Amino acid sequence: MHLFKSRWKRWLARRIPAAANVRLNQRRIFIIPSRVGAVFILALLLMLLAAINYQNSLAYGLTFLLASVFVVAILHTYRNLAGLMLKAGSAPAVFVGEQAGFRVRLESSQRPHQAVSLGWPPAELQTQDVPAQGISECQLNLPALRRGWLQPSRLRVESRFPLGILVAWSWVDLDQRVLVYPRPLPGDLPLSTGASEDQDEEGSRPSGQGVDDYQGLKSYQPGDSKRRLHWKAYSRGHGLLVKDFASLTGRDVQLDFEALAGDVETRLSLLCHWTLQLSERHQPFALSLPGQLLPADSGELHRDACLRALALFGRAP
Amino acid sequence: MSRMTSIPRVSLTWLLVAQVLVIIPHLTHLPLWIIGLWLGSAAWRIQIFRMRARYPNAWAKGALMLAAAVGVFLSRGSLIGLDAGVVLLISAFVLKLLEMRTRRDALVLIFLGFFVVVTAYLFDDSMLMAFYSLLPVTALLAALIGLQQSSLAAQPWPTARLAGGLLLQALPVMVLLFVFFPRLGPLWSLPVPNDKATTGLSDSMAPADIAELSRSAALAFRASFNGTTPPRSELYWRALTLDRFDGRRWSQSDYAEFAPDAQWQKQGEALSYSIVMQPSAQRWLFALDVAQTNLAQTRQMSDFRLQRRQPVDRSLIYQVSSWPQALRELQPAQQTLRRALQLPAQGEPRSRAWAEQLKRDYPQPEQLVQALLNHFNREPYAYTLRPPTLGENNIDDFLFETRSGFCAHYAGAMTFVLRAAGIPARVVAGYQGGEFNPAGNYVQVRQFDAHAWVEYWQAEQGWVSVDPTFQVAPERIDMGLEEALAGEQSFLEDSPFSPLRYRNLSWLNELRMAWDNINYGWQRWVLGYQSEQQLEFLKRWLGRVDAQSLVLGLVGGGGLLLGLLALWLFKPWQRERDVQQRLFRRFEGLLARHGVVRQPGEGPRDYAARASQQLPAQAHAIADFAAAFEAQRYAGQVLSTGQLHQRLKALRRALPWRFTRAQP
Numbered sequence: 001m002h003l004f005k006s007r008w009k010r011w012l013a014r015r016i017p018a019a020a021n022v023r024l025n026q027r028r029i030f031i032i033p034s035r036v037g038a039v040f041i042l043a044l045l046l047m048l049l050a051a052i053n054y055q056n057s058l059a060y061g062l063t064f065l066l067a068s069v070f071v072v073a074i075l076h077t078y079r080n081l082a083g084l085m086l087k088a089g090s091a092p093a094v095f096v097g098e099q100a101g102f103r104v105r106l107e108s109s110q111r112p113h114q115a116v117s118l119g120w121p122p123a124e125l126q127t128q129d130v131p132a133q134g135i136s137e138c139q140l141n142l143p144a145l146r147r148g149w150l151q152p153s154r155l156r157v158e159s160r161f162p163l164g165i166l167v168a169w170s171w172v173d174l175d176q177r178v179l180v181y182p183r184p185l186p187g188d189l190p191l192s193t194g195a196s197e198d199q200d201e202e203g204s205r206p207s208g209q210g211v212d213d214y215q216g217l218k219s220y221q222p223g224d225s226k227r228r229l230h231w232k233a234y235s236r237g238h239g240l241l242v243k244d245f246a247s248l249t250g251r252d253v254q255l256d257f258e259a260l261a262g263d264v265e266t267r268l269s270l271l272c273h274w275t276l277q278l279s280e281r282h283q284p285f286a287l288s289l290p291g292q293l294l295p296a297d298s299g300e301l302h303r304d305a306c307l308r309a310l311a312l313f314g315r316a317p
Numbered sequence: 318m319s320r321m322t323s324i325p326r327v328s329l330t331w332l333l334v335a336q337v338l339v340i341i342p343h344l345t346h347l348p349l350w351i352i353g354l355w356l357g358s359a360a361w362r363i364q365i366f367r368m369r370a371r372y373p374n375a376w377a378k379g380a381l382m383l384a385a386a387v388g389v390f391l392s393r394g395s396l397i398g399l400d401a402g403v404v405l406l407i408s409a410f411v412l413k414l415l416e417m418r419t420r421r422d423a424l425v426l427i428f429l430g431f432f433v434v435v436t437a438y439l440f441d442d443s444m445l446m447a448f449y450s451l452l453p454v455t456a457l458l459a460a461l462i463g464l465q466q467s468s469l470a471a472q473p474w475p476t477a478r479l480a481g482g483l484l485l486q487a488l489p490v491m492v493l494l495f496v497f498f499p500r501l502g503p504l505w506s507l508p509v510p511n512d513k514a515t516t517g518l519s520d521s522m523a524p525a526d527i528a529e530l531s532r533s534a535a536l537a538f539r540a541s542f543n544g545t546t547p548p549r550s551e552l553y554w555r556a557l558t559l560d561r562f563d564g565r566r567w568s569q570s571d572y573a574e575f576a577p578d579a580q581w582q583k584q585g586e587a588l589s590y591s592i593v594m595q596p597s598a599q600r601w602l603f604a605l606d607v608a609q610t611n612l613a614q615t616r617q618m619s620d621f622r623l624q625r626r627q628p629v630d631r632s633l634i635y636q637v638s639s640w641p642q643a644l645r646e647l648q649p650a651q652q653t654l655r656r657a658l659q660l661p662a663q664g665e666p667r668s669r670a671w672a673e674q675l676k677r678d679y680p681q682p683e684q685l686v687q688a689l690l691n692h693f694n695r696e697p698y699a700y701t702l703r704p705p706t707l708g709e710n711n712i713d714d715f716l717f718e719t720r721s722g723f724c725a726h727y728a729g730a731m732t733f734v735l736r737a738a739g740i741p742a743r744v745v746a747g748y749q750g751g752e753f754n755p756a757g758n759y760v761q762v763r764q765f766d767a768h769a770w771v772e773y774w775q776a777e778q779g780w781v782s783v784d785p786t787f788q789v790a791p792e793r794i795d796m797g798l799e800e801a802l803a804g805e806q807s808f809l810e811d812s813p814f815s816p817l818r819y820r821n822l823s824w825l826n827e828l829r830m831a832w833d834n835i836n837y838g839w840q841r842w843v844l845g846y847q848s849e850q851q852l853e854f855l856k857r858w859l860g861r862v863d864a865q866s867l868v869l870g871l872v873g874g875g876g877l878l879l880g881l882l883a884l885w886l887f888k889p890w891q892r893e894r895d896v897q898q899r900l901f902r903r904f905e906g907l908l909a910r911h912g913v914v915r916q917p918g919e920g921p922r923d924y925a926a927r928a929s930q931q932l933p934a935q936a937h938a939i940a941d942f943a944a945a946f947e948a949q950r951y952a953g954q955v956l957s958t959g960q961l962h963q964r965l966k967a968l969r970r971a972l973p974w975r976f977t978r979a980q981p
Binding site: 036039040043046047049050051052053054055056057058059060061062063064065066067068069071072073075076079082112114115127129160161162163164165 | 424428431432434435438439442446447450454458461462464465466467468469470479483484486487488489490491494495498500501502503504505631843844845846847875879882883886887
């Protein structure tokens with residue numbers, strides 16, 4: 001069975017090579033009767049039996065008419081997919097635990113294409129129409145379970161239009177992949193011990209004591225993150241205060257993998273959390289991973305580079 | 318209910334429409350309560366769809382089903398047999414509507430619908446029915462399409478149009494299958510509808526008890542002669558012989574069933590013809606004397622009638638050759654002659670005395686028969702369909718008192734007298750004449766053409782047929798029943814709207830003949846296209862018929878038809894790229910007529926540049942087209958080909974008109 005599957009995959013890869021744009025044609029479309037079609041054929045056989053036993057020409061006629069409809073429906077079902085162009089759309093990165101969204105554009109060069117379903121079985125397929133010489137877009141979701149590149153298996157494109165008695169389908173590889181970042185995990189700020197040469201600044205000694213040591217507190221303003229609310233102070237009756245990182249401004253922060261304890265994934269999750277936090281605050285920071293150092297910087301590009309490094313840590317790029 | 322499994326509105330609409338259309342042809346033989354059941358179920362289902370009612374629960378469903386079964390039993394007297402089966406099927410078809418929740422239920426309903434259409438064919442297989450049934454089939458297909466999740470399937474009319482289109486495209490392949498698919502004999506015997514077969518002819522007659530003979534215009538059979546059709550006075554279609562008389566009733570003895578085959582000698586010219594017979598539910602067939610047919614399971618009985626093993630429940634086509642001048646049974650068995658002389662022990666004293674008298678006067682049987690016929694001709698006998706009823710001695714009453722009656726009276730009385738005079742004789746029942754249809758060159762014989770005549774036996778000559786009715790009302794034989802009854806107004810009294818009554822309106826009559834001709838063709842070529850007809854047809858067209866040629870015809874023809882259909886559906890010549898290419902070729906041709914011929918290997922741009930130099934006045938239009946062409950073909954710029962088309966048109970307008978290619 002396994003052997004058969006791998007052979008099938010190789011055969012498919014030869015027949016329908018991966019590409020960002022795939023036009024469905026007779027090499028790429030398969031067609032067989034659906035389950036409803038099997039029942040339809042069974043019903044036709046019963047009708048034929050009635051025709052034979054009653055020697056009734058009209059019963060023969062209706063049986064043959066419906067059989068011919070079946071044959072003609074093969075052409076129609078095939079035609080409904082043939083010529084359809086599938087184009088890979090953007091696929092933004094997501095965090096582990098989220099749904100990765102793959103955008104797929106369906107383009108019709110001529111005919112309308114009715115009720116085209118896309119998806120990865122066994123999940124339910126999404127169905128939409130493509131107008132004549134028009135475009136229809138859809139987003140297919142896949143749960144992101146592991147960090148790194150998420151490369152979906154071949155996408156099933158199928159249609160049962162018009163009668164539902166036949167199913168025409170194809171397995172296309174749009175060469176799409178989504179980068180999955182580690183799941184952000186709130187926790188201590190993992191500052192590097194060796195990165196800061198300046199020993200005078202006692203206040204910046206992190207030693208794993210956590211964020212509280214570095215905080216200033218300011219009163220809560222609407223719009224401040226609720227995550228940074230200082231609940232202890234609130235319980236003591238000091239009113240709503242927000243932990244402020246103002247104390248860190250003006251200093252290069254370095255997030256260090258080595259400075260953290262725990263397994264690799266937990267450490268990456270923590271780093272991911274802080275990458276997001278610091279980026280949100282436009283705080284320049286550096287990221288140090290074993291064998292990789294991203295120098296201090298801020299901005300979206302820097303953030304994405306850091307997240308990418310975290311996502312692909314220990315994985316093939 | 319998820320979106321996947323609920324039934325869309327369009328599908329439900331078409332299902333309801335299909336149900337009405339499917340049930341309509343059954344109305345003639347369905348009990349009325351089915352209609353009530355349907356209306357109730359449909360109203361309930363619509364209310365469910367509008368969320369104003371709920372689905373019936375299991376108890377209600379069970380009760381409804383039980384009620385339907387009881388209803389079928391009460392109105393049909395049983396739950397088995399075809400009639401009851403069809404009513405049950407239709408009740409299920411109607412009730413299924415109520416428990417139709419999911420797409421799967423809708424599919425069950427649609428497939429049931431196809432079956433109900435098939436059962437309708439068993440009751441009525443006319444051409445009108447065949448064309449009508451395309452309506453419910455289209456509606457059922459539309460319901461099937463409506464189950465798809467597509468914007469098209471959410472609109473009722475495009476759905477129906479697509480369904481109709483599919484049917485139309487399927488027609489050629491269907492015809493092919495119809496012609497080539499080998500017909501098998503029935504695999505097992507099935508009950509047939511019992512209200513279908515009728516006949517105007519019964520296997521016994523008691524003219525004395527009939528005060529008024531009602532006759533129907535229903536068709537009995539049609540006959541096509543190879544060569545010229547004989548005059549109607551020669552068309553005596555034998556069905557059966559009545560040789561037993563119990564004093565009032567003439568009936569058929571069982572003797573012919575067991576007697577050895579008929580003996581006869583062919584003589585004279587043969588007539589060959591084919592007969593398409595309506596179902597009669599009887600085993601006898603119709604033919605002119607003396608007939609021979611190659612129909613399977615059919616035997617010529619000792620009284621020269623043709624009889625099948627099975628009753629004729631479906632219309633039947635058979636080929637017959639007849640020798641009208643054949644000599645029949647020169648040496649009959651003693652048994653046969655004895656039966657042809659049988660008379661009741663008592664009664665009819667005057668007739669018997671008269672027979673004795675005749676026998677004394679005319680010792681030769683031939684003379685005696687002639688004298689009898691002359692008697693009928695000379696004496697004031699009358700032909701009527703409303704004879705007075707006759708008393709105890711009915712032959713006496715008829716011959717000497719009332720002297721009016723129809724063919725059965727004359728045939729019965731004459732046979733009686735012949736037997737009383739010692740001449741073996743019997744009554745032959747069948748049809749006489751028929752209406753010639755010039756549109757199709759065939760004879761149509763109706764139930765009112767039923768007739769009875771006499772045959773008597775004579776040494777050296779065998780059986781000889783005579784018709785006493787001809788002596789009384791020759792116009793009945795020469796012209797038909799209508800003429801014979803001209804003074805009586807009793808012709809087709811029961812059916813005032815029958816088009817037959819209006820035969821004197823010539824245009825109506827022509828219309829009627831043409832319509833009958835179409836129906837005849839339908840019956841011969843469509844309904845009768847069973848094993849023998851198919852073999853004959855295929856032999857004529859293919860030369861030989863075997864498995865190989867059938868498969869070849871089916872596969873080859875099917876491939877050809879589907880190929881043509883695929884061409885028409887896909888229109889490969891209309892592909893975007895090809896449109897561009899085609900327009901460029903036209904551009905090339907246009908310029909070539911003006912002396913600029915594209916060199917082999919010259920690209921569109923170079924070619925356009927060269928053309929602009931040679932035709933400076935049109936340089937602008939040429940450059941326009943070339944730019945648009947390049948943009949579409951190579952830069953992938955999405956422009957409609959219409960624009961390209963317009964630029965080509967502009968160029969053509971800019972160029973002076975020239976038909977032939979200029980010499981470069």
